[in-house]
Amino acid sequence: MDLSLADYIRLAGWGQLCVLVASALVPIRLKWKSELTDFPLLLRQMYWVYGGYVVMGIVALGAISIACADELAGGTKLAKAVCLYGAVFWGVRLALQPVFDVKPYLTIWWLRAGYYLLTVLFVLFLTVYCCAFFQYTSHAAHS
Numbered sequence: 001m002d003l004s005l006a007d008y009i010r011l012a013g014w015g016q017l018c019v020l021v022a023s024a025l026v027p028i029r030l031k032w033k034s035e036l037t038d039f040p041l042l043l044r045q046m047y048w049v050y051g052g053y054v055v056m057g058i059v060a061l062g063a064i065s066i067a068c069a070d071e072l073a074g075g076t077k078l079a080k081a082v083c084l085y086g087a088v089f090w091g092v093r094l095a096l097q098p099v100f101d102v103k104p105y106l107t108i109w110w111l112r113a114g115y116y117l118l119t120v121l122f123v124l125f126l127t128v129y130c131c132a133f134f135q136y137t138s139h140a141a142h143s
Contacts, residue, residue: 013065086129
């Protein structure tokens with residue numbers, strides 16, 4: 001099966017929406033309601049707001065990647081900008097992966113497997129957006 005760049009972008013979009021399943025488990029597994037009760041109200045509110053912004057960013061990038069994959073694969077300045085944003089977003093997230101001390105929370109095999117699957121997905125998302133961005137740059141340089 002020969003996939004086009006648009007197909008890879010579309011698959012990355014669907015993958016990002018699937019990552020939201022893991023995101024939904026974070027507040028539950030980390031017991032935010034009970035663990036954050038000692039925090040001042042403002043800090044508790046900020047946790048939820050920041051989490052919401054991250055979720056909305058993933059939803060937006062995923063939906064744009066699904067709905068506009070052909071356009072993103074087209075190489076316009078806007079397509080390059082969106083792909084660069086996706087690469088930076090997932091590149092930063094991937095770089096933060098080893099910073100988090102997750103070992104105390106990966107107590108069950110499926111949590112460990114899920115954590116490693118997420119890491120693989122982050123690498124794939126980064127790769128798709130980097131390949132798309134640099135293909136555009138390379139293509140534009142040869143035009």
